[in-house]
Amino acid sequence: MQAITRIWTPVDFNAEGKQTDCLRLPHSTDVSAYGWIPIPLVCIRNGEGPTALLVSGNHGDEYEGQVALLNLARMISPSDLRGRLIILPALNYPAVVAGRRVSPIDEGNLNRMFPGGAFGSPTQMIAHYVSEVLFPLADVVIDLHSGGRSLQYVPSALVRPGRTDEESARLRKLLEVFGAPISFVTDGAGGGGLTTLAAAAQDKNIPALTTELGGGSTLSRNGLELAEQGIRRVLKHCGILPRIVIEKARATRVMKVAGRSAFVYARSRGIFEPAAKLGEEVQAGQVAGSIHHFDWPMRPPETLHFEASGVVACRRAPSLTNPGDCLFKVMADAG
Structure with a gap:
């Protein structure tokens, strides 16, 4: 059964090859009665295999992930793949354009609005589309973050606590493969963790890895390199990019936020x-x-x-x- 959503796209997620277009987020204003907001989208598919959903721009003022996914989208050809990549480098597009953590349209903090609502505000509609349309297609999710304008972070990766020993082991393995110098396990209790993209993915039993790659509204070269190499390692580990050349991951120090x-x-x-x-x-x-x-x-x-x-x-x-x-x-x- 197809999910109810007001967002639409000409991209056929089941089609072979490489498609580049956008999601169309309806938004009616004084000067555009029947308008929509474009959310850039790249879908690459080659035969049967797992699907990775790669996201950045969940917060608009976090840049390492956006550049990493733009580079990846240009580099990958269908022949490189076994399965499918769905890439959204500017998920909260209004916030990305404004260089803000939250959307200037409705002041929505996308990573505090999951699972969203089909008939809610523009930011709620984005969260709902990811939760109800994209998550059912995905076998693994990577959501690339940094500290934005208010925080500076050590380059790191994070996952939510597993609900079972099996889930915990699977998430720990993702951290090891991604290969950040520091990884931590957190439920996000200090910042609304129950309504994040990662929490919504976990509710649908999809392994999700998040990053913190820098901050201060700047672009960290170390953070960008970690994002690019870490994504490659995860995609090779999942069998989606079986022939890609990767740098071996260094040991990660696994930590927790108490x-x-x-x-x-x-x-x-x-x-x-x-x-x-x-x-x-x-x-x-x-x-x-x-x-x-x-x-x-x-x-x-x-x-x-x-x-x-x-x-x-x-x-x-x-x-x-x-x-x-x-x-x-x-x-x-x-x-």
């Missing part, structure tokens, strides 16, 4: 002075940084401390900080 105690948040407005670096080993109780209060020149800076020991996974990029802003996230060895 709930909300792993985060340091701002409690007041001011200028954030960090006291720890990305990738640094820190201890519970150690000074994380200070917030300087420009509103009150004679008020001493507020000192913040880490609640948990581990490795600094990400750090706030902008210095200007408001209450509730995430300043640090810490990972601990998974054991």
